[in-house]
Amino acid sequence: xxxxxxxxxxxxxxxxxxxxxxxxxxxxxxxxxxxxxxxxxxxxxxxxxxxxxxxxxxxxxxxxxxxxxxxxxxxxxxxxxxxxxxxxxxxxxxxxxxxxxxxxxxxxxxxxxxxxxxxxxxxxxxxxxxxxxxxxxx
DNA sequence: GCCAACGTTGGC
DNA sequence: GCCAACGTTGGC
Numbered sequence: 001x002x003x004x005x006x007x008x009x010x011x012x013x014x015x016x017x018x019x020x021x022x023x024x025x026x027x028x029x030x031x032x033x034x035x036x037x038x039x040x041x042x043x044x045x046x047x048x049x050x051x052x053x054x055x056x057x058x059x060x061x062x063x064x065x066x067x068x069x070x071x072x073x074x075x076x077x078x079x080x081x082x083x084x085x086x087x088x089x090x091x092x093x094x095x096x097x098x099x100x101x102x103x104x105x106x107x108x109x110x111x112x113x114x115x116x117x118x119x120x121x122x123x124x125x126x127x128x129x130x131x132x133x134x135x136x137x138x
Numbered sequence: 139g140c141c142a143a144c145g146t147t148g149g150c
Numbered sequence: 151g152c153c154a155a156c157g158t159t160g161g162c
Contacts, residue, residue: 007160009160030158031144031145031158031159032145033145052159052160052161053159053160053161056160056161056162096161113143113144114142114143114144114159114160114161115143115144115145115158115159115160116144116159117159
């Protein structure tokens with residue numbers, strides 16, 4: 001069981017859009033590092049859904065329901081897509097700012113490699129962030 | 139809108 | 151295979 005973080009611009013595809021669709025295809029990834037992460041995903045893995053640009057915050061949790069397959073948005077065989085379904089919306093969103101200000105979260109790829117759109121997360125960090133979302137801010 | 143940080147492309 | 155030029159992403 002692995003843990004991940006998926007980035008999306010909410011004006012293109014938001015967590016609420018995914019909730020409406022029930023199952024969403026995560027396609028359009030055109031970066032090798034991100035693609036390699038997609039290929040490592042297994043059915044049942046969990047991922048955070050992060051809103052980039054607008055909000056800059058983790059908004060919910062999704063589950064991988066279909067492992068990597070040919071990206072339907074291109075004929076180029078180099079790229080893959082996955083399918084996800086929503087698990088739950090966080091009671092309180094966790095902002096990038098908050099993570100950057102947290103001394104225990106400095107090693108997160110989200111903090112260090114801002115441009116990567118699909119990244120893995122340590123189980124302990126995943127659980128810590130969920131814990132944070134259940135507590136009040138500051 | 140600007141800029142930093144990368145990633146990609148193409149000339150040599 | 152190196153590197154300069156260019157393109158893209160995403161935070162601010």
